[in-house]
Amino acid sequence: MQKYIMSGFFFTACILALVLIFTLPGKEEVAKEAKPSMPEVVLDAAAAETLVKANCISCHGDQLQGGAGPNLQKIGSTLSPEEIYSLVGKGKGIMPAFKGSLKEEEIANVAQFLATKK
Ligand code: HEC
Incomplete structure (x- = not known):
């Protein structure tokens, strides 16, 4: 047993x-x-443009031509979507971090949108 x-x-x-x-x-x-990667989102250019208008053009210009922040009109040729995602989330220099104010998916969408600008 x-x-x-x-x-x-x-x-x-x-x-x-x-x-x-x-x-x-x-x-x-x-x-x-430990190192969160960019969430996969389907690019929604209209939504991204709205987010950029609301959050970014004060520094980057209404045509992304630059101002307090650098010109972003050809940012896609220097930075990958992942790099833009990380930068926008964390902020850089006087640019604020957007992790708290925007959803991860929103930042990812904006990153993909900007990465198409070449
Ligand atoms: C308060 C002003 C300000 C706001 C608002 C702002 N930025 Fe910036 N941004 C900057 C500055 C200044 C830099 C340059 C930082 C540095 O290199 O030290 C920068 C850099 C960047 C860069 C890198 C540019 C390069 O050539 O390396 C990207 C991409 C960017 N911003 C995207 C965004 C996006 C997207 C938003 C909106 C969600 C945004 N920024 C909002 C000021 C701002």
Whole structure:
């Protein structure tokens, strides 16, 4: 009887170990969470333009020609969407961070929109 209980226990432990192996996040996933990547959004140019008008043109100009901040009319040829996403989220110099005021998806949309400007 004791033998059956022990093997039953061992079997359960094996199943549990297998479940853990497949459900615990791997190293790559943990690394991803520490450095959040840009959420995938489908570019909505109209929404992005509205966001840019409301948040960015005061410094970057109504045609993105520049002002207090640099010209962004060809920003897509120097920065990738991910780089713009990270910069807008964190801010740079006197440019404020937009992580608190805009949703991640909104920043990602604006980043993709600006990245098309080449
Ligand atoms: C308070 C003024 C201000 C506002 C508002 C502002 N920016 Fe900026 N932005 C700047 C300044 C100044 C820089 C240059 C920072 C530096 O290099 O030190 C800059 C840099 C950038 C750059 C990098 C440009 C390059 O050539 O490297 C991008 C992209 C950018 N801003 C996008 C945005 C977007 C998108 C918004 C709106 C969501 C925004 N900015 C709002 C002032 C502003």
